Amino acid sequence: MIEARIRKSFPGAFTLDVHFRASAGVTVLFGPSGSGKTLTLDAIAGFIRPDQGRILLDDKILFDAEAGVNLPPRARKCGYVFQSYALFPNMSLRENLTFATQSIPHLERHRKVNEMLERFQLTEVAGRRPHELSGGQKQRGSIARALIGAPRLLLLDEPATGLDAPLRNELYEIINQVREQYKTPVVLVTHDLEECFAVGDQMLIFRDGCIVQAGTPPEILDRPEGVEVARTLGVFNLLPAEVLFLDPGNNRSRLRCLDHEIEGPYLPGHLLGDRVSICVRPEELSARPRDGTPGPNQVPLELKSVSERPHAVRLQFSGPVSVDTPPAFYEECRHNRNWVVTFPRESLRVLKT
Helix, strand or coil: CEEEEEEEEECCCEEEEEEEEECCCEEEEECCCCCCHHHHHHHHHCCCCCCEEEEEECCEEEEECCCCEECCHHHCCEEEECCCCCCCCCCCHHHHHHHCCCCCCHHHHHHHHHHHHHHCCCHHHCCCCHHHCCHHHHHHHHHHHHHCCCCCEEEEECCCCCCCHHHHHHHHHHHHHHHHHHCCCEEEEECCHHHHHHHCCEEEEEECCEEEEEECHHHHHHCCCCHHHHHHHCCCEEEEEEEEEEEHHHCEEEEEECCEEEEECCCCCCCCCCEEEEEECHHHCEEEECCCCCCCCEEEEEEEEEEECCCCEEEEECCCEEEEECHHHHHHHCCCCEEEEECCHHHCEEEEC
16 A cells, blocks of 8 residues: 655646555546646655655655655665656667566576566567567556566556557556556556546546545546536536525425526535536437427527547537437437437536536
């Protein structure tokens, strides 16, 4: 297990101030570029020294500002996989792995290297140098090199960068394999939400140098704690609304949104007249061409644009409101410009602005 309290300031520019714990499994640091994710990895690995805080790995102190403890990177037993892979260009893949076995008894090194090459399906390319390897081979080689010294923690900085979809899926299989076979805790940096769901056990949302929410990926997607988290996730419609009516006995509320009244869930802690944001994903809404008076929780909107998605067609309405609909249904209705969008009461999340 790792516990990290890290504060690092760059005067006039940026301050990182985070506190988290991560145990076995994959902990994903998610957020936009510049939010402090890689800086957190570098502090754990010992590449930068925090101004304040304490970093503890399996009851061993790696850093303690008050006690003056700051172990060098080589003494921290952390495997680090960089975005650029950082394989030595003048060495073959086998030599890269051998270089990382300095802490292993000499007689064991050859066996260990062969074992890692075989486990990561790299035996046939072991004699090649990094420039002769594919992106996927370099990625697997980098992870194998990080693991060969039996680190107590594996740090991955945006490992899927530059990989196409098949190689990305292969990488996710490798990370899941590491989780199951090595039992090594993994801390992974990404700004790809799909990656969080593919490999993450725990998810930490970074924004402006702070952790603004923690939980499993499904928990966070289902219940973002505020507008900024929802905006960071990037998969929600966020619409301003006003609270018109509250009925705690029937778990209901009435909201004015897009110049129409819709029914929502009861809103504990809110008052009549409060300004809130409605948060709902495009796939949770439905739309159909307008053919009369809108029904309950239906809002008439004008279709502005259409884009193809892997498994749906995304309709962009005035508002702005995005709705995902089946391609076959859209083909039947593609000539319509005036639609009604249904906002299911049970799908609406109401966040304070």
